[in-house]
Amino acid sequence: MRVLVVEDEVALAASVKRGLEADGFAVDVAHDGVDGLWRAQETAYDVVVLDLMLPGMNGFQVCRRLRAAEVWTPILILTAKDGELDETEALDTGADDFLTKPFSHLVLVARLRALLRRGAPARPAVIAAGDLRLDPAGRRCWRGDIEIALTARELSVLEHLVRHAGQVVSKRDVLDHVWDDDFEGDPNIVEVYVRYLRRKVDIPFGRTSIETVRGSGYRLAADGG
Amino acid sequence: MRVLVVEDEVALAASVKRGLEADGFAVDVAHDGVDGLWRAQETAYDVVVLDLMLPGMNGFQVCRRLRAAEVWTPILILTAKDGELDETEALDTGADDFLTKPFSHLVLVARLRALLRRGAPARPAVIAAGDLRLDPAGRRCWRGDIEIALTARELSVLEHLVRHAGQVVSKRDVLDHVWDDDFEGDPNIVEVYVRYLRRKVDIPFGRTSIETVRGSGYRLAADGG
DNA sequence: CCGCATCCTCAGCCCGGGTTCAGGAGCAGC
């Protein structure tokens, strides 16, 4: 695991480096924002530890620039102040976690490992069944290269189907996962949305990805039909 | 995707609910630990967001109880304090991730999606007797590589036979396991379905996997015929 | 305020398939 530590306080940087190396990390250190930004772009680090207060370019800027450059390496922000503003701003700039100084070595390692466990955020985060792709975060959907316009509900229903591709999901199941607790309407709504979906993702392409399993529910073909 | 938010601060809960709904989640809210525990057990949520500081029962307790009750829904813990103890303890009690308040909406959503992505890996769970395979969850059946279309009843009957392959199962037994308790119709129905099955899984393949044991019942050949 | 997209309701239709039934075939004992 390769870590980049961007920290201008030499003593602290050295201490962190030593600690992390003892825990089996390979550690590089940058002492200012510009250098940190450069290294983070040039090298495929598994995680970046980024101080906020830096000479030249501060942590926020580094973070934003990295994300702008499509670098999605997990970033843990270090902040001296315990200001709410710092924290929210840090996370809004695309950081994945933050830690307030002073911090214990144990916590730092725990958080780094947590970030690593999650792995690179795989920003697109699309799920797929065959050539039917779906980006839950971006609320988009494609059949092959063709993007399909889906409404929020349609996409939610399809998302649930894609996440269980190959398995039969009952209408009750869809209802429970896509609609609120307090939905007490006509369960027929599921059939209606399946129909909407078929009209958009199957029929125009001459496919049959959403199969009806009479008496049980629906099944999205694992290969997308 | 169905989310349960357990959070006693009404304003925060409402804000989170609104935010998540805008991102296409179906959100239920519980305002104390007892309610949260109850709902999380009763409903198949895809993920639970759990505040630590709760009236009645705190987040740790809720988390531990859920795991003790064999509920493995991913849990994201929210903590106000930035205590080292909180974090490690949270992960020890079976939580899957934690987030320190205040947090940005973006980060919350990103983490929830990360948890969902890790979600249940869709186990195949097929049962078989020789080259006769059957996927109870997917409601599908194959003889070798050839898929066989079975109706719900047919598949239920065959499933019971496959689960007892090599043993004789009586008609009464099949009736009891496949049909409702209150079924008081013609027991001949079992014979009828055995016939349907033979027509689909045996005859076209020149096999005899379902043997009649006169006076006792039927036996599915352990090697699939 | 109007128009449009989205979400949901409703009622009618169709057909798959679960069940029943009656008669025929096969097996066992005499």
Place this chain on the structure above:
DNA sequence: GCTGCTCCTGAACCCGGGCTGAGGATGCGG
């Protein structure tokens, strides 16, 4: 072979799950 079972088989009935089109309600942007 005859009798009395059990089991097989084909056809017919009919219920209800699933599909569909139309239209009302709601909310949002212009």
